[in-house]
Amino acid sequence: xxxxxxxxxxxxxxxxxxxxxxxxxxxxxxxxxxxxxxxxxxxxxxxxxxxxxxxxxxxxxxxxxxxxxxxxxxxxxxxxxxxxxxxxxxxxxxxxxxxxxxxxxxxxxxxxxxxxxxxxxxxxxxxxxxxxxxxxxxxxxxxxxxxxxxxxxxxxxxxxxxxxxxxxxxxxxxxxxxxxxxxxxxxxxxxxxxxxxxxxxxxxxxxxxxxxxxxxxxxxxxxxxxxxxxxxxxxxxxxxxxxxxxxxxxxxxxxxxxxxxxxxxxxxxxxxxxxxxxxxxxxxxxxxxxxxxxxxxxxxxxxxx
Numbered sequence: 254x255x256x257x258x259x260x261x262x263x264x265x266x267x268x269x270x271x272x273x274x275x276x277x278x279x280x281x282x283x284x285x286x287x288x289x290x291x292x293x294x295x296x297x298x299x300x301x302x303x304x305x306x307x308x309x310x311x312x313x314x315x316x317x318x319x320x321x322x323x324x325x326x327x328x329x330x331x332x333x334x335x336x337x338x339x340x341x342x343x344x345x346x347x348x349x350x351x352x353x354x355x356x357x358x359x360x361x362x363x364x365x366x367x368x369x370x371x372x373x374x375x376x377x378x379x380x381x382x383x384x385x386x387x388x389x390x391x392x393x394x395x396x397x398x399x400x401x402x403x404x405x406x407x408x409x410x411x412x413x414x415x416x417x418x419x420x421x422x423x424x425x426x427x428x429x430x431x432x433x434x435x436x437x438x439x440x441x442x443x444x445x446x447x448x449x450x451x452x453x454x455x456x457x458x459x460x461x462x463x464x465x466x467x468x469x470x471x472x473x474x475x476x477x478x479x480x481x482x483x484x485x486x487x488x489x490x491x492x493x494x495x496x497x498x499x500x501x502x503x504x505x506x507x508x509x510x511x512x513x514x515x516x517x518x519x520x521x522x523x524x525x526x527x528x529x530x531x532x533x534x535x536x537x538x539x540x541x542x543x544x545x546x547x548x549x550x551x552x553x554x555x556x557x558x
Contacts, residue, residue, distance in 0.1 A: 262532060263306055270302045270314050278321035293471075293513055295321075296372050297520050300467035303377040304460070304525065304534045311373030319369035326365070332490045336479050337365040346486055360482040368474030375470045376463035376521075380535055383459040387450075396458060400446045403461055403518070408439020410515035413508045456529060457522060464521030465514045472510035476502045 274295065277283035283295045299318050303311025326338035334341035339358040348354045386395040412435025418424045419431050449457040479487050480502050488495040525534060 259532075263310065267302065267306060267310050267314070270298045270306075271317050273298045274314065274317050275321060278318070278325060294516065294520070296369075296467055296471045296513075297464075297517055297524075299369070299372045300376045300464055300517060300521050301524055301528070303373045303375075303467065304380050304463055304521075305528055305532065308374040308377045311377055312370045313373065315370040315373030316366060318372065319366035322369065323362070323365040333487060335361060335486065336483055337361060360478075364475060364478045364482065368471055368478065371474060372467050372471050376467040377535070379466040380459045380463045383462050384535060387458065393451075396450050397447065399458060399462060400443055400450065403446060403458075403465065404439045404443035406465055406511060407442045407515050407518065408435045408437075409507075410511040411435040411438035413511055417508065456526065456534065459534065460522040460525040461518045464518035467521070468514040468517035469510060472506055472513065476506055476510075 277295050277298070284293060295318055299311060299314045302314040306314075322337050326334040326336075327340040330338065330341045330345070335345045335357075336342075339361045342357040342361040343354060346357060348357055383399065386392065386399065389395065412431055415424065415431035415434050416428055419426065419428055446457055446461065480498060484498055485495050488498045491498070491501060493501060528534070
């Protein structure tokens with residue numbers, strides 16, 4: 254059973270994250286301007302809440318995030334607000350029967366709420382999965398493979414960011430230079446994470462991977478749902494042929510999604526290492542998923558032997 258102190262801590266942290274989500278959704282704090290993109294950060298408190306409070310409270314925080322999107326799209330509708338608000342959908346899209354109206358309500362509610370709830374569920378299990386992988390006998394192999402995937406994603410994010418700035422004339426160098434920068438970013442990140450994983454604290458691997466998974470859960474599910482439910486009206490908003498929408502969504506995922514994943518990974522790690530000193534990540538209801546460095550684990554095994 255949880256102690257009173259643990260319950261109080263989780264209650265306070267949950268309330269704090271709810272307040273942060275509401276404030277960020279209501280102000281420009283929910284976005285980080287990065288010259289060529291305003292990276293969404295609303296999912297970050299949900300991801301952190303998932304890691305430290307468990308999937309149930311994380312799912313609740315994701316629901317709060319979804320509700321703010323629902324309300325904002327209803328009160329201040331944009332041309333694509335129908336994707337996140339049943340109110341906007343019923344106002345902006347044709348529906349001749351009760352069945353069609355119900356379908357619009359279902360689709361918009363699903364897009365606004367369900368992917369955001371999963372932002373609060375997926376990162377916890379990713380974090381636990383990382384813990385199990387690097388607690389096994391092949392922890393060095395698993396950790397390095399995971400690090401390679403992380404480094405590729407973050408290196409690609411660096412390339413996508415600088416390539417976009419080049420294509421928009423904000424930088425004077427070529428796309429080849431952007432590719433080199435992306436490769437260097439990936440190599441440097443791999444070296445840093447590998448050092449932390451092997452010698453300092455392997456929690457870096459868990460936090461960064463959870464941050465990326467939470468951000469990509471949001472992007473993939475939201476954009477995928479929009480394509481599945483609102484392909485034609487969303488194409489009309491973008492003024493493109495519906496057959497070209499898949500390519501546009503792929504571009505959004507590979508650019509916006511990856512950039513937001515990189516931002517999420519960095520912030521989740523920086524906040525995570527601070528909160529972890531108060532209460533280890535992955536602990537709720539007495540469940541301990543604390544991750545230590547590989548060398549520390551090896552040393553402990555040697556002492557026991």
